[in-house]
Amino acid sequence: xxxxxxxxxxxxxxxxxxxxxxxxxxxxxxxxxxxxxxxxxxxxxxxxxxxxxxxxxxxxxxxxxxxxxxxxxxxxxxxxxxxxxxxxxxxxxxxxxxxxxxxxxxxxxxxxxxxxxxxxxxxxxxxxxxxxxxxxxxxxxxxxxxxxxxxxxxxxxxxxxxxxxxxxxxxxxxxxxxxxxxxxxxxxxxxxxxxxxxxxxxxxxxxxxxxxxxxxxxxxxxxxxxxxxxxxxxxxxxxxxxxxxxxx
Amino acid sequence: xxxxxxxxxxxxxxxxxxxxxxxxxxxxxxxxxxxxxxxxxxxxxxxxxxxxxxxxxxxxxxxxxxxxxxxxxxxxxxxxxxxxxxxxxxxxxxxxxxxxxxxxxxxxxxxxxxxxxxxxxxxxxxxxxxxxxxxxxxxxxxxxxxxxxxxxxxxxxxxxxxxxxxxxxxxxxxxxxxxxxxxxxxxxxxxxxxxxxxxxxxxxxxxxxxxxxxxxxxxxxxxxxxxxxxxxxxxxxxxxxxxxxxxxxxxxxxxxxxxxxxxxxxxxxxxxxxxxxxxxxxxxxxx
Numbered sequence: 419x420x421x422x423x424x425x426x427x428x429x430x431x432x433x434x435x436x437x438x439x440x441x442x443x444x445x446x447x448x449x450x451x452x453x454x455x456x457x458x459x460x461x462x463x464x465x466x467x468x469x470x471x472x473x474x475x476x477x478x479x480x481x482x483x484x485x486x487x488x489x490x491x492x493x494x495x496x497x498x499x500x501x502x503x504x505x506x507x508x509x510x511x512x513x514x515x516x517x518x519x520x521x522x523x524x525x526x527x528x529x530x531x532x533x534x535x536x537x538x539x540x541x542x543x544x545x546x547x548x549x550x551x552x553x554x555x556x557x558x559x560x561x562x563x564x565x566x567x568x569x570x571x572x573x574x575x576x577x578x579x580x581x582x583x584x585x586x587x588x589x590x591x592x593x594x595x596x597x598x599x600x601x602x603x604x605x606x607x608x609x610x611x612x613x614x615x616x617x618x619x620x621x622x623x624x625x626x627x628x629x630x631x632x633x634x635x636x637x638x639x640x641x642x643x644x645x646x647x648x649x650x651x652x653x654x655x656x657x658x659x660x661x662x663x664x665x666x
Numbered sequence: 667x668x669x670x671x672x673x674x675x676x677x678x679x680x681x682x683x684x685x686x687x688x689x690x691x692x693x694x695x696x697x698x699x700x701x702x703x704x705x706x707x708x709x710x711x712x713x714x715x716x717x718x719x720x721x722x723x724x725x726x727x728x729x730x731x732x733x734x735x736x737x738x739x740x741x742x743x744x745x746x747x748x749x750x751x752x753x754x755x756x757x758x759x760x761x762x763x764x765x766x767x768x769x770x771x772x773x774x775x776x777x778x779x780x781x782x783x784x785x786x787x788x789x790x791x792x793x794x795x796x797x798x799x800x801x802x803x804x805x806x807x808x809x810x811x812x813x814x815x816x817x818x819x820x821x822x823x824x825x826x827x828x829x830x831x832x833x834x835x836x837x838x839x840x841x842x843x844x845x846x847x848x849x850x851x852x853x854x855x856x857x858x859x860x861x862x863x864x865x866x867x868x869x870x871x872x873x874x875x876x877x878x879x880x881x882x883x884x885x886x887x888x889x890x891x892x893x894x895x896x897x898x899x900x901x902x903x904x905x906x907x908x909x910x911x912x913x914x915x916x917x918x919x920x921x922x923x924x925x926x927x928x929x930x931x932x933x934x935x936x937x938x939x940x941x942x943x944x945x946x947x948x949x950x951x952x953x
Contacts, residue, residue: 486847505846510848524837525840527837535834539849
């Protein structure tokens with residue numbers, strides 16, 4: 419199946435309007451060509467997961483959409499607006515929020531400052547009491563140094579701070595990496611709740627067992643390309659292929 | 667005893683300039699990762715702008731305290747936009763060489779037009795005279811310099827450590843890419859930060875003008891000591907710069923009283939000792 423066909427076929431199955439459209443996205447780190455023409459769509463209200471092995475290009479895809487990778491080409495449309503040439507601060511102000519793999523908690527800021535750091539870019543962000551309802555641990559640790567939190571708490575803080583901003587499209591890069599099963603379960607509940615609240619989520623995961631609990635659709639990334647795509651209903655039928663793709 | 671208190675006062679005044687200048691250097695290093703060797707020249711420009719405002723525009727000292735930091739700060743922001751911003755990601759050495767070159771050019775231009783001797787700048791009427799404190803005579807202007815510098819230093823510390831804008835600055839010091847991805851215009855913030863650091867240097871220049879006269883090389887004489895202060899306090903540490911600035915001024919003053927021969931070298935001896943025991947400086951953090 420051609421790459422663009424993979425991108426479009428499952429997207430049509432979903433109910434919401436198209437919010438993100440990625441076409442022929444290429445990206446480079448210096449001289450290294452990392453993405454070789456990525457194509458996929460995300461519809462409003464969906465949780466879409468990019469699956470793939472280490473180094474496949476999943477994180478680079480998120481960073482390219484966010485405008486963090488300096489050299490990129492192709493087309494990224496958010497709400498029908500072309501953003502491939504926009505700087506990351508402008509992209510954030512359009513309503514896209516990014517939660518990086520390494521969590522990006524600032525050691526010189528306490529938990530409250532970390533939480534309040536991203537500016538509100540539009541109306542509709544979650545109020546603090548609702549955030550503390552989702553992540554009660556954070557309320558008790560507001561005055562602690564950000565990097566003194568446990569790994570799970572840091573991940574919660576990294577997600578919590580982008581919920582305040584009013585961004586409706588969240589990109590979460592491996593939110594379960596290195597976390598205990600009980601915390602992974604909690605993150606899963608949170609993502610499910612955010613979906614109910616109307617957030618659209620693009621998730622990067624290696625742990626497809628976790629992803630299967632929250633995702634509507636999947637794309638498989640390999641060598642900087644999307645090589646397959648299917649909906650959650652088709653997951654069981656694609657399990658063997660998925661094992662091969664992910665090497666598990 | 668009178669002589670001891672007099673030297674303590676001189677130490678506190680020098681400490682005020684050290685603190686204001688090293689604070690600006692710390693702010694700039696923290697955010698831009700640049701060792702700003704042009705700082706002394708920009709301090710000198712602050713004094714000269716005050717001199718021009720008074721002699722060409724009839725604008726008094728009080729307005730100069732406000733206007734000179736703004737004018738020199740804008741000059742600094744132009745330097746940052748046109749030259750320093752291109753050094754992002756390069757080795758410290760490039761920033762050091764560029765700012766050293768800028769310092770030489772600025773000082774050279776002023777020296778060409780004004781020579782090396784000092785131009786007088788009168789103490790404002792409201793701050794003339796002195797007070798007899800019983801144990802010593804305190805010239806009002808010198809007392810004002812110490813108190814005003816302390817207030818400005820603490821206000822800068824408050825801005826950086828206790829406000830939302832300061833949180834942006836501290837976060838951008840750690841991870842500018844992520845802060846920008848949150849929607850904050852980091853390049854503009856870097857330019858404004860350089861302007862703030864340069865403005866603090868210019869403010870020190872205005873405060874210094876009535877005490878030390880206005881000379882093209884007034885900054886070159888001071889900046890080496892200020893760099894020693896920054897190394898002792900710890901590069902990038904805001905409160906460390908303030909405390910170390912005042913403390914070293916006082917130590918220098920006390921040395922002038924107890925062992926005058928060592929007064930010009932005591933700061934550098936302390937720098938060597940601190941580098942041997944704690945290379946990141948007294949309050950600095952490891953890179």
